[in-house]
Amino acid sequence: MPAFSAHYTLEDIAELSRRDDLADDETAVLRATSDARSVGYDTVCVPLTNEKWKARWRELCILSQEPEESADRLAIEQRAEAWRSKPAFFRDEVTISRLEEADCVIPLISDWLELDASDDWVRHDAEIALHQELAFASYLNAQCAILPPPSNRTQVGSYARAINACLASIPFMELSIRVPIYDPTSVLQVPSRAPSPVESRRSSAVSVGMDETTGTPPESNMTTWEMWDTIRTICGYNPRLTLALDLTPPLPLSSSVLDQWSAEPVRHLWLPASAFIANAKGYPVLPKGTQSFIRDIMKLQPNVILSGTRAKKHARGGEAAYAQYVRHLEKTSPAVKAAHTAGTVENFAQGYQDYLQAPLQPLMDNLQSITYHTFEQDPVKYRNYEEAIFLALSEWPNPGKVTLCVAGAGRGPLVARALKAIERSKKEAFVYAVEKNPNAYVTLQERHRNEWGDEKVKLLYGDMRTLEVPEKVDILISELLGSFGDNELSPECLDGASRFLKPDGISIPSSYTAYVAPLSSSKLYNETRAMKDPKAMETPYVVMLHAINILSDNGGGISGTCGPRIQECWEFEHPRKDAALTEQGLPLTNSHNARSAKLTFHIPNAGVLHGFGGYFEAVLYGHVGLSIHPDRMAQISKDMLSWFPLFFPLKDPLYLPADSELTVSIWRLTDARKVWYEWYAEAFLPVPSSSVHSPIWRDTLSPMSPSADNSFLSPVASTPTIVTSPLLDVPQLTLEVPAQQPERQKDGVSLVKISQTALHNPGGQSSWIGL
Numbered sequence: 132m133p134a135f136s137a138h139y140t141l142e143d144i145a146e147l148s149r150r151d152d153l154a155d156d157e158t159a160v161l162r163a164t165s166d167a168r169s170v171g172y173d174t175v176c177v178p179l180t181n182e183k184w185k186a187r188w189r190e191l192c193i194l195s196q197e198p199e200e201s202a203d204r205l206a207i208e209q210r211a212e213a214w215r216s217k218p219a220f221f222r223d224e225v226t227i228s229r230l231e232e233a234d235c236v237i238p239l240i241s242d243w244l245e246l247d248a249s250d251d252w253v254r255h256d257a258e259i260a261l262h263q264e265l266a267f268a269s270y271l272n273a274q275c276a277i278l279p280p281p282s283n284r285t286q287v288g289s290y291a292r293a294i295n296a297c298l299a300s301i302p303f304m305e306l307s308i309r310v311p312i313y314d315p316t317s318v319l320q321v322p323s324r325a326p327s328p329v330e331s332r333r334s335s336a337v338s339v340g341m342d343e344t345t346g347t348p349p350e351s352n353m354t355t356w357e358m359w360d361t362i363r364t365i366c367g368y369n370p371r372l373t374l375a376l377d378l379t380p381p382l383p384l385s386s387s388v389l390d391q392w393s394a395e396p397v398r399h400l401w402l403p404a405s406a407f408i409a410n411a412k413g414y415p416v417l418p419k420g421t422q423s424f425i426r427d428i429m430k431l432q433p434n435v436i437l438s439g440t441r442a443k444k445h446a447r448g449g450e451a452a453y454a455q456y457v458r459h460l461e462k463t464s465p466a467v468k469a470a471h472t473a474g475t476v477e478n479f480a481q482g483y484q485d486y487l488q489a490p491l492q493p494l495m496d497n498l499q500s501i502t503y504h505t506f507e508q509d510p511v512k513y514r515n516y517e518e519a520i521f522l523a524l525s526e527w528p529n530p531g532k533v534t535l536c537v538a539g540a541g542r543g544p545l546v547a548r549a550l551k552a553i554e555r556s557k558k559e560a561f562v563y564a565v566e567k568n569p570n571a572y573v574t575l576q577e578r579h580r581n582e583w584g585d586e587k588v589k590l591l592y593g594d595m596r597t598l599e600v601p602e603k604v605d606i607l608i609s610e611l612l613g614s615f616g617d618n619e620l621s622p623e624c625l626d627g628a629s630r631f632l633k634p635d636g637i638s639i640p641s642s643y644t645a646y647v648a649p650l651s652s653s654k655l656y657n658e659t660r661a662m663k664d665p666k667a668m669e670t671p672y673v674v675m676l677h678a679i680n681i682l683s684d685n686g687g688g689i690s691g692t693c694g695p696r697i698q699e700c701w702e703f704e705h706p707r708k709d710a711a712l713t714e715q716g717l718p719l720t721n722s723h724n725a726r727s728a729k730l731t732f733h734i735p736n737a738g739v740l741h742g743f744g745g746y747f748e749a750v751l752y753g754h755v756g757l758s759i760h761p762d763r764m765a766q767i768s769k770d771m772l773s774w775f776p777l778f779f780p781l782k783d784p785l786y787l788p789a790d791s792e793l794t795v796s797i798w799r800l801t802d803a804r805k806v807w808y809e810w811y812a813e814a815f816l817p818v819p820s821s822s823v824h825s826p827i828w829r830d831t832l833s834p835m836s837p838s839a840d841n842s843f844l845s846p847v848a849s850t851p852t853i854v855t856s857p858l859l860d861v862p863q864l865t866l867e868v869p870a871q872q873p874e875r876q877k878d879g880v881s882l883v884k885i886s887q888t889a890l891h892n893p894g895g896q897s898s899w900i901g902l
């Protein structure tokens with residue numbers, strides 16, 4: 132359940148303090164708290180300081196810097212220095228002073244503190260005042276304080292440095308920065324002529340402000356997110372640094388810009404009464420765009436701060452109506468509804484969202500009974516397996532008895548489903564059940580004795596790669612799949628099991644495919660970093676992905692080479708026809724199970740890449756399958772619970788500008804003992820091939836003159852040139868740097884590389900996957 136806060140301004144507090152019905156020990160803030168609670172709010176949000184402090188600070192900071200020499204000014208300067216050395220409030224400069232007042236208050240740090248002022252002194256004194264306010268809030272045991280937004284892009288580094296210093300000096304407290312969802316004051320670039328493809332691409336990274344025709348912000352307006360990104364990066368992704376996302380500007384119609392925020396630590400939503408419109412009956416409601424944004428962001432369970440609700444902006448409903456309305460939106464949020472509906476993945480995953488788990492290794496380890504029990508709760512996986520076996524039996528072309536083998540039977544659920552499918556198909560059939568886990572084999576023996584009997588089932592204990600099976604089988608059934616398809620070594624195990632599959636036999640599953648998507652998630656980045664062990668940043672994890680944003684879109688890119696937002700890495704098919712076999716029917720090496728993929732994604736909006744989501748899709752038989760592919764799972768295996776996605780982390784986040792292209796290389800590698808993945812990524816930006824004419828590119832990319840075809844892309848030998856500097860009067864050696872080799876070029880646009888990650892997990896150094 133999200134919490135709700137009522138915002139009280141200084142005027143509201145002043146008005147309450149004038150009330151003559153205040154009890155003796157009741158302060159205005161205590162009254163605000165009880166009033167707010169009586170209309171359904173949990174806490175109040177109150178400015179920590181008042182106008183008196185603002186006036187004194189201005190005098191100390193601004194007047195002490197005035198050039199004018201006077202006795203007065205000297206006195207102010209001395210007071211300013213005294214304050215700088217020992218910053219402290221007078222009682223009448225703060226709105227709260229008692230522990231019980233602060234109990235239900237989220238303090239707002241003075242919004243006039245310009246931590247990003249252009250003036251050095253103002254910044255300097257604003258930072259001292261910020262420390263002072265936070266220290267006072269901390270003294271009053273405030274768990275969180277809301278800080279004013281950055282407003283000056285050129286000084287955002289100074290703003291962030293000051294916040295970082297506060298995070299270091301004020302322990303425990305969460306600092307939540309109020310950031311507008313976008314900046315409506317940014318200037319719209321109106322081109323005087325139609326832009327070239329490159330110009331529109333490049334301007335999409337910088338153009339901001341309202342679209343003049345629709346009155347909505349353009350898709351690429353990410354200036355406030357970019358400022359937030361700079362701040363949290365400078366603050367080293369400190370987990371105590373969070374966001375109070377300000378929904379004061381009217382929201383854009385398109386959700387792609389807004390999706391970015393769902394991968395960020397949005398702890399508060401600032402929602403003013405002015406964002407509401409009146410419905411036909413006069414009650415406050417939100418416009419469609421805001422409604423759907425709030426429904427989505429509710430999955431992060433933010434505290435909703437409602438501001439200006441006492442101003443009677445709407446004819447009906449009063450103060451309570453705003454919170455009631457947002458509660459109604461929360462209840463109708465698909466994510467929240469799914470979380471409360473039994474049988475959905477969201478409900479099953481409660482408490483596991485963004486929680487890193489080591490992938491299971493059922494080949495190397497023997498699973499616990501409780502783990503099998505958890506799998507067996509999945510109604511969809513077993514239903515689909517039964518359907519696939521039923522279809523395979525129904526379509527089985529040969530007469531006579533059909534022989535089935537469940538390879539890796541666990542506690543026997545697939546054996547039971549196979550027997551049901553046999554009964555439904557009315558075929559004569561027999562089932563072998565192979566299991567190498569000695570403990571699960573005890574459960575199998577019990578079920579064999581109590582439920583199945585010798586006529587229907589024979590149990591075989593051992594490893595399917597080496598075990599002797601009394602006869603060759605027609606249908607080989609297995610479930611050795613991991614979140615990435617092959618990551619629990621299904622290909623290697625089934626290579627061994629294929630020895631006892633007849634030449635015309637079939638495998639269920641018949642194939643499985645691995646997919647990846649580039650993700651942003653500050654939560655997951657922090658979770659992997661928190662492990663301390665550097666290898667933890669190179670280990671794939673099983674994660675119920677939650678506060679994430681898939682950065683890619685479907686297509687785009689300069690040469691049309693970008694694939695969809697979630698792309699296929701590789702596929703395994705069974706039975707295998709391509710491996711060279713020994714006399715015993717086993718592959719000579721595991722080389723045929725190595726794979727690699729190089730994928731290109733289009734990144735429409737600026738974002739930070741923290742890793743990759745890994746997914747799989749399996750064809751069991753015919754049209755029956757299993758899928759955790761985010762765009763297809765609902766059609767193929769809705770509400771299947773058995774697999775959460777895999778997360779491939781990055782050691783260092785990679786910033787991706789708007790309209791960049793991301794190339795992801797991923798390998799499945801193998802030696803005699805293990806299988807592991809390695810991965811890395813490179814980012815590219817489109818630039819005009821002729822941009823050698825532009826001073827920007829000549830300065831930054833190549834100091835040489837354009838070549839004959841006017842392209843800086845043609846390789847030029849590096850020629851040392853002796854020049855004499857007019858300043859130093861000594862000969863300087865300069866090197867002409869050859870132009871950057873573009874990754875791709877088309878229609879006068881080239882892709883130049885801007886950054887790359889390290890190679891992750893070389894040699895399988897942090898792999899858990901053992902053969």
Ligand SMILES: C[S@@+](CC[C@H](N)C(=O)[O-])C[C@H]1O[C@@H](n2cnc3c(N)ncnc32)[C@H](O)[C@@H]1O
Nearest residue numbers: 493494539540541545566567568594595610624
């Ligand atoms: C993911 S569990 C599936 C269990 C069961 N079929 C189900 O669907 O609930 C995989 C099972 O295969 C077994 N297994 C894995 N590799 C095996 C191998 N090489 N030979 C025999 N059993 C194996 C594991 O012990 C485990 O019981």
